Amino acid sequence: MSARANKALTAKLAVVVVAMFGFGYLLVPLYDLFCEITGVGGRTGTVTERAAAGHAPDVARDVTVEFTAATAPGLQWEFRPLQRKVTVHPGAVTEVFYLARSKSRRATAGQAVPSVAPFDASRYFKKIQCFCFTNQQLAPFEERKMAVRFVVDRALPPAVHTVTLSYMFYNAEAAADSTATAAAEKT
Amino acid sequence: MASIDTTVSHDNHAQPYGIMRWLTTTNHKDIGTMYLVFSLLMLLVGGLMALLIRAELFEPGLQVLDPARFNQMTTMHALVMIFGAVMPGFVGFANWQVPLMIGAPDMALPRLNNFSFWILPFAFTLLLGSLLTADGGPASGWTLYAPLSVQGGMGVDMTIFAIHMMGVSSILGAINIIVTIFNLRAPGMTLMKMPLFVWTWLITAFLLIAVMPVLAGAVTMLLTDRHFGTAFFDPGGGGDPVMFQHIFWFFGHPEVYIMILPAFGIISQIIPTFARKPLFGYDSMVFATAAIAFLSFAVWAHHMFTVGMPLAGELYFMYATMLIAVPTGVKIFNWVATMWRGAMTFETPMLFAVSVVFLFTIGGLSGLMLAIVPADFQYHDTYFVVAHFHYVLFSGAVMAMMGGAYYWLPKWTGHRYNETLGKWHFWLTAVFFNITFFPQHFLGLAGMPRRIPDYALQFTEFNMVSTIGAFGLGIAQLLFVYIVVRCIMGGARADARVWEGAEGLEWTLPSPPPAHTFTTPPKIA
Numbered sequence: 001m002s003a004r005a006n007k008a009l010t011a012k013l014a015v016v017v018v019a020m021f022g023f024g025y026l027l028v029p030l031y032d033l034f035c036e037i038t039g040v041g042g043r044t045g046t047v048t049e050r051a052a053a054g055h056a057p058d059v060a061r062d063v064t065v066e067f068t069a070a071t072a073p074g075l076q077w078e079f080r081p082l083q084r085k086v087t088v089h090p091g092a093v094t095e096v097f098y099l100a101r102s103k104s105r106r107a108t109a110g111q112a113v114p115s116v117a118p119f120d121a122s123r124y125f126k127k128i129q130c131f132c133f134t135n136q137q138l139a140p141f142e143e144r145k146m147a148v149r150f151v152v153d154r155a156l157p158p159a160v161h162t163v164t165l166s167y168m169f170y171n172a173e174a175a176a177d178s179t180a181t182a183a184a185e186k187t
Numbered sequence: 188m189a190s191i192d193t194t195v196s197h198d199n200h201a202q203p204y205g206i207m208r209w210l211t212t213t214n215h216k217d218i219g220t221m222y223l224v225f226s227l228l229m230l231l232v233g234g235l236m237a238l239l240i241r242a243e244l245f246e247p248g249l250q251v252l253d254p255a256r257f258n259q260m261t262t263m264h265a266l267v268m269i270f271g272a273v274m275p276g277f278v279g280f281a282n283w284q285v286p287l288m289i290g291a292p293d294m295a296l297p298r299l300n301n302f303s304f305w306i307l308p309f310a311f312t313l314l315l316g317s318l319l320t321a322d323g324g325p326a327s328g329w330t331l332y333a334p335l336s337v338q339g340g341m342g343v344d345m346t347i348f349a350i351h352m353m354g355v356s357s358i359l360g361a362i363n364i365i366v367t368i369f370n371l372r373a374p375g376m377t378l379m380k381m382p383l384f385v386w387t388w389l390i391t392a393f394l395l396i397a398v399m400p401v402l403a404g405a406v407t408m409l410l411t412d413r414h415f416g417t418a419f420f421d422p423g424g425g426g427d428p429v430m431f432q433h434i435f436w437f438f439g440h441p442e443v444y445i446m447i448l449p450a451f452g453i454i455s456q457i458i459p460t461f462a463r464k465p466l467f468g469y470d471s472m473v474f475a476t477a478a479i480a481f482l483s484f485a486v487w488a489h490h491m492f493t494v495g496m497p498l499a500g501e502l503y504f505m506y507a508t509m510l511i512a513v514p515t516g517v518k519i520f521n522w523v524a525t526m527w528r529g530a531m532t533f534e535t536p537m538l539f540a541v542s543v544v545f546l547f548t549i550g551g552l553s554g555l556m557l558a559i560v561p562a563d564f565q566y567h568d569t570y571f572v573v574a575h576f577h578y579v580l581f582s583g584a585v586m587a588m589m590g591g592a593y594y595w596l597p598k599w600t601g602h603r604y605n606e607t608l609g610k611w612h613f614w615l616t617a618v619f620f621n622i623t624f625f626p627q628h629f630l631g632l633a634g635m636p637r638r639i640p641d642y643a644l645q646f647t648e649f650n651m652v653s654t655i656g657a658f659g660l661g662i663a664q665l666l667f668v669y670i671v672v673r674c675i676m677g678g679a680r681a682d683a684r685v686w687e688g689a690e691g692l693e694w695t696l697p698s699p700p701p702a703h704t705f706t707t708p709p710k711i712a
Contacts, residue, residue: 005370006295013362017400024404024434028419031430038497072423113422119497170423 039122044114044165045153047126049093052151057092063152068166069098075171076104077138082145091154093128098146098167102138109137109172117164124153125163135172202702210305213297214702215282218304220599222279223592225307227668229271230585232315234661236264241623241657243640244650257640258326259318259342265329266346269446270353271311273580276588277449278303278360281388283599285364287693287700288382290373290709295366303359310352317342317349328638330439331405333420333431337412344413347406354399361395364388373692375711379473382691383466386473387452390480394441394448397484402438405431429494436487444483446580447547448476450587451518454540456691457594458522461537462529463688468521475514475521482511492563501560508558512551519548534686535609539590542617543583550578553628568638571631577624586616589667596671597685601699602678608670615663622656 035043065088067081082097102108112132116122127133131146138144152163203211212218240260243251252260282300286293294300317324322340325331336343368389372381381389409431411417418424420431459466466472488496488504496504522544531537553575557563566572589612597603626649631637635646642650681698692711696704 002370006366009366009369010296010362013365013396017358017362017396020397021400021404024401024437025408027401027404027434027437028408028430031427031433035427038500040495040497040500111423119495168422170421172423 039116039119043122044116045123045126047128047151049128049149052093052126052128055091055154057089058154059089061090062087063090063156063160064162065094065096065150065152066162066164067096067098068164070166070168071110072168072170075108075110075169077102077108077110077169079110079167079169088152090124090152090156093149093151095147095149098131098148099143100136100138100146100169101143102141104138105140107137107139109135110169111135111172112167112169115166115168117166118160120157121160121163124156124160125165126151126153132167136169211301213293213301215286215294215297215300216599216700216702218294218300219279219282219284221304222275222282225304226272226276226279226588227671229267229275229311230664231668233264233267233272234664236260236267238657238661240264241654244642245654246651247642247644247647249640252640254640255323255326258328258638259324261638262325262328263314263318266314266325266350267311268580269329269442270350271307271314273446273584273588274353274357275307277388277391277446277584278357278364280384280449280453280588280591280595281360281364284595284693285367285385285388286371287696287704288385288691289368289371289376290692290705290711291367291371292703292706294363295371296363299359300363303356303363306352306356306359310349310356313345313352314349317345320345330432330435331409332435333409333412333428336409337420344410347410350406351403354403357395358399361392361399364392365396368392373705373708373711379470380711382452383455383469383472383476384449384452387448387455387476390476391445391448394445394480394483398438398441398445401434402442405434405438408434429491432491432494433488436490437484439490440487441480441483443576443579444479446584448479450543450584451476453587453591453594454522454543457536457540457590458525458544459690460594460686460688461534461540462526462531464525464529465690466521467524467527468517471517472521475517478514479511482507482514486511489558489563492560493567505558505560509555512555515551519544519551530688534593535604535606535613536590536594538610538613538617539586539593542613543587543590546578546582546586546617546620550575550580550583553578565634566631568636569631570627570635570637573637574624574627574631577627581624582617582620586620589613589616592671594686595693596674597681598693598696598698598700600675600678601681601697602674602676603681604670604674604678608666612663612666612670615666616660619656619659619663623653623660624656626650626652626656 034040064085066085067083069079069081071077071079078101080099082099086094086096088094100110114127114130114132116125128149128151130148136144136146202208209217209221239252240257243249243257282294320340320342322342324342325336325339325346327335327339368385408417408419412419412421418426420426420428422428455466455472486504486508488500489508492501492504553571557566557572557575593604593609630646630649633646635642683697684694685698692709695709
């Protein structure tokens with residue numbers, strides 16, 4: 001038995017341990033990338049106004065887009081879509097509106113997270129402009145109409161006739177301020 | 188057989204007595220004993236929690252525990268059993284047996300060995316202490332899913348630190364085992380001559396160093412999400428709670444093999460001894476173990492079929508999971524073929540080993556049922572899952588350890604245990620185990636969800652049966668404690684061979700072996 005051989009092997013195995021700890025963290029961007037590519041988690045795509053206008057709508061095809069909205073605990077907002085559903089042609093740019101109203105006595109900030117079902121459709125649902133791109137700040141009891149401009153890609157699989165877009169508004173202070181989690185539990 | 192001269196002391200250092208002996212020991216046999224005693228203690232603590240859960244579920248409504256405590260009990264029962272009873276138990280077996288089986292004088296890194304054991308009592312004091320905090324212990328289930336685990340009080344933080352400590356302990360233990368196996372084998376003990384228990388532990392140790400750091404990363408992310416403003420699992424900040432499940436199960440699925448592969452190793456030692464035949468298909472056993480370990484990294488999402496996944500993903504994870512049945516089937520076949528036309532006798536270790544083969548197979552089959560995606564949507568998070576993993580973990584891992592304890596106790600203590608009581612312990616355990624967990628299959632199929640303290644009236648009868656079985660099972664383990672303690676205190680002398688059909692280096696040593704063994708490497712035929 002040689003103490004040197006033991007030390008050398010121990011050191012190699014320690015490197016594996018450190019690398020695997022790093023790999024755990026590497027899974028975070030990998031997961032993000034995976035969702036981006038496959039649409040897992042209902043991740044939607046984005047597109048510029050110009051690129052979206054470049055394609056003619058497929059008028060022979062109708063797709064129903066439904067809208068839902070929810071607010072996470074910890075954000076005292078009322079939040080709903082102003083239309084339950086619209087029928088669109090793939091390739092046509094459409095604009096819809098949501099309404100958010102603060103029920104809080106103080107200024108609040110929310111972050112909307114979109115999700116599209118079914119997952120097969122999420123990559124083909126492309127937003128041009130959305131209130132979810134940035135934090136939304138509302139003054140006490142302020143009410144605001146928020147727009148989403150989107151286009152359903154012409155390449156949407158033919159089996160898909162209905163696409164549901166859902167938004168969930170989260171308290172945007174929670175991420176910045178850890179005590180908000182505790183506050184969230186109390187509300 | 189080389190005779191060991193026990194009159195010559197190999198100690199060139201003064202051996203401390205009393206508590207200092209155990210605190211400062213670097214002897215693999217002492218450390219193995221401490222691991223095993225710790226594991227038995229945790230089995231009783233975790234078992235007590237299980238009995239509280241079963242008492243609450245004896246009838247509908249809330250009687251024994253309030254819902255918050257109930258959730259803490261299901262969480263803690265799992266954490267204590269997995270990280271306190273099963274994993275340290277197998278490390279205890281490895282400490283005792285690996286050096287004896289490969290002809291090594293001790294573990295390669297004895298001081299590290301002492302350190303990795305002594306972390307555990309502190310880790311579990313912290314974990315169990317979380318129950319005493321104002322908000323109680325963790326209540327999110329042992330899987331610690333976000334966002335539930337991002338909420339919760341100080342108990343969750345204590346759990347996170349306890350998991351870090353257990354992780355360090357297991358990683359150090361695993362490194363030690365790998366270095367020992369690679370560097371300290373007696374001359375002539377080639378890898379493919381190693382006893383199968385050593386092989387399964389070598390592969391388990393690699394799994395441990397590959398996935399315990401990932402768990403450490405996952406709980407560190409939880410910690411920073413809770414206190415330091417990160418948003419790994421908070422969608423409002425750009426994170427995703429489902430990602431926690433992916434990272435957790437990337438650790439979690441190899442973890443279930445970490446808990447079963449050493450059990451396979453123990454069974455593979457016991458069955459040839461009492462069938463009086465060499466193990467059938469040794470090479471295929473080694474490759475099957477390695478295959479199971481490789482596949483374990485590629486099937487994790489079968490724990491989360493219902494989170495919403497593209498169809499292609501569901502199908503991939505379904506087929507990959509079912510593929511694991513092939514190497515596992517090879518093992519079951521080999522054990523049965525080893526027994527085939529063997530001159531079998533049924534001493535207590537063999538009873539445990541045969542029942543593990545039988546009952547683990549039931550757990551394996553219910554696992555296959557769970558792997559079927561459309562069926563899993565019905566079974567997910569029901570008592571069917573609870574029944575499944577207790578068949579593989581209790582009648583697989585824990586009963587294999589009990590069999591291993593009976594098998595090697597005469598070697599370790601130098602005394603024979605009471606065979607009649609051992610058989611009583613086996614039959615009580617096997618019967619009450621089935622009374623406890625078999626009805627849970629039916630409960631799950633009928634739709635009873637897990638981790639809920641109350642249930643609908645139609646589930647009452649099966650729950651009552653299950654609770655009665657659980658108390659029987661719990662009490663039967665006190666008999667095990669009695670048998671072990673009596674065996675340590677005294678009993679008929681065991682000779683070196685102990686079992687008529689036993690083969691391997693450990694049986695060439697006297698029972699009990701002297702403190703220092705194989706200081707000159709044995710000759711391997």
